[in-house]
Amino acid sequence: MSGRRGTKKFLLLATVVGGAVGAYIYATRKPSLVFDSNPKDKVKAPITAPDGLDPNNFRPLTLSKINDISHNTKMFTFSFEDPKAILNLKTASCTVFKANIDGKDVIRPYTPTTRPNTQGYLEFVIKNYPQGVMSKYVHNLKKGDKLEIKGPIPKYDYQPNKFENLVLIAGGTGITPMVQIIEEVLYNSKDKTKITLLYANASVDDILLKDDLDKLAQKYPDRFKCYYTVDKLTDASQKKTWKGDTGFVTENMLKKCIPLPSKADDESLLVMVCGPPGFMKLLSGDKTPDYKQGELTGLLKKLGFTEKNAFKF
Ligand SMILES: Cc1cc2nc3c(=O)[nH]c(=O)nc-3n(C[C@H](O)[C@H](O)[C@H](O)COP(=O)(O)OP(=O)(O)OC[C@H]3O[C@@H](n4cnc5c(N)ncnc54)[C@H](O)[C@@H]3O)c2cc1C
Structure with a gap:
């Protein structure tokens, strides 16, 4: 009798654990909504x-x-x-x-x-x-x-292999044009361009497509590097686990994670910037009121980028 009850209990436990493991695997294997899983x-x-x-x-x-x-x-x-x-x-x-x-x-x-x-x-x-x-x-x-x-x-006519390095700096929904560029580069095996993305958001919960971006960085380790910064961490558990930076983008943060021009008008790299007005002002200066690129200012100018190797979305 007790043996049968024990077997029943075991089967029940196995079903619950099995279900939970199955649900976990399903959840972690859910396909990307944005990036092509098998381009x-x-x-x-x-x-x-x-x-x-x-x-x-x-x-x-x-x-x-x-x-x-x-x-x-x-x-x-x-x-x-x-x-x-x-x-x-x-x-x-x-x-x-x-x-x-x-x-x-x-x-x-x-x-x-x-x-x-x-x-x-x-x-x-x-x-x-x-x-x-x-x-x-x-x-x-x-x-x-x-x-x-x-x-x-x-907006920008991307050509494969025109640059050795593409530096993408995005704030919030400014990630969307970067998605187009990242896919265009990584899904073309003949394109050897290396991408470095620095993605800034207000909080960890605001980061869009993080799992997808991290998966791409794992899949293309030699071609795609991805860094994050958030204005602030909202709770103690995030402080323990967060591997990215905190605070607005700074000169030191950029020096640490992106390739910089090695000479004036260095044509081996291109930096592309997209984000809300305050973000653009800090990084590159905004576009002109008639949507022209305008002068390059901000942190990127300080670090040696010029109008020749910078693009504002
Ligand atoms: C080329 C380009 C592509 C874009 N692509 C996308 C996209 O794919 N997805 C997307 O969600 N948005 C995108 N945007 C932003 C989008 O066009 C709108 O500006 C945004 O949706 C806000 O419009 P709205 O009418 O809701 O707000 P509005 O009524 O224009 O503004 C309301 C308030 O929101 C604030 N606000 C407006 N825009 C922003 C912003 N970008 N960041 C922070 N605060 C803001 C303003 O300060 C204002 O207080 C893109 C912008 C450009 C220039």
Whole structure:
């Protein structure tokens, strides 16, 4: 009798433990939402595929999926009208959203994180700003709603092997154009460019796509290095486990983790910067009001970068 009860208990325990282990494995093996898990297997869309977007006119696209990325950031998938259509985007490009909000046309740029040949849809990683007009509007959309999108709008014409080193410095959602660049470089085995990413966020919980970025750094150890800094650590347990830096980006932090120009106008490397206005001011200075690159200022100028080897998104 007691032997049978013991067996039952054992089976129950084994089921619970087995279930928990299974759930853990499932959770830790969940595929990346943003980066291609197996880029080589991706079927290339036929060259004749129509364009999903129009760079000159807004097209209404249907919101088909919403996924959580962090506590305040979601991935939005929009379907093209023609399921055979592709994004046909040149790295790096953005798109423009338009919506009539409270009787006014609001227009904002957003960067797709989908590979250029993906058929039928495109994806965006979008943060919900508490006071944000367009970001709140998009976060309130429901599956099946339509949004006017125009593009792609080319921002930087990336060419493989043009530089030995690419330095990417991103703040918050400024990671999205960097996603395009990282994929374009790493998924092309003929491109020998090395990437160093420094990614700054307000807190550990605000870091977007950290698991995916860390996995890529493990998969491509000779081609991709990834460093993080957060303004502050919010609790004691984070203080024990956090391996990145803390505080705003500083000159010393940059000296420690990124390759620096070895001479004036060094053409072997390019630094690309993207982030909120305060971040841009600290690193590189912002673009001009008419969206030109403008003068390079800030920490990057101090460290020897010039307008020739710096790009502001
Ligand atoms: C080329 C380009 C590509 C972009 N791609 C993306 C993207 O892929 N995903 C994404 O989420 N955003 C992206 N942005 C930012 C986006 O265009 C909007 O600026 C952002 O969503 C806020 O717009 P909003 O209308 O909600 O806020 P607004 O109504 O314009 O501003 C409301 C408040 O939010 C603050 N705020 C606005 N923008 C930012 C910001 N970027 N960082 C910190 N505070 C801010 C302002 O200080 C203001 O107080 C991109 C911007 C550019 C220039």
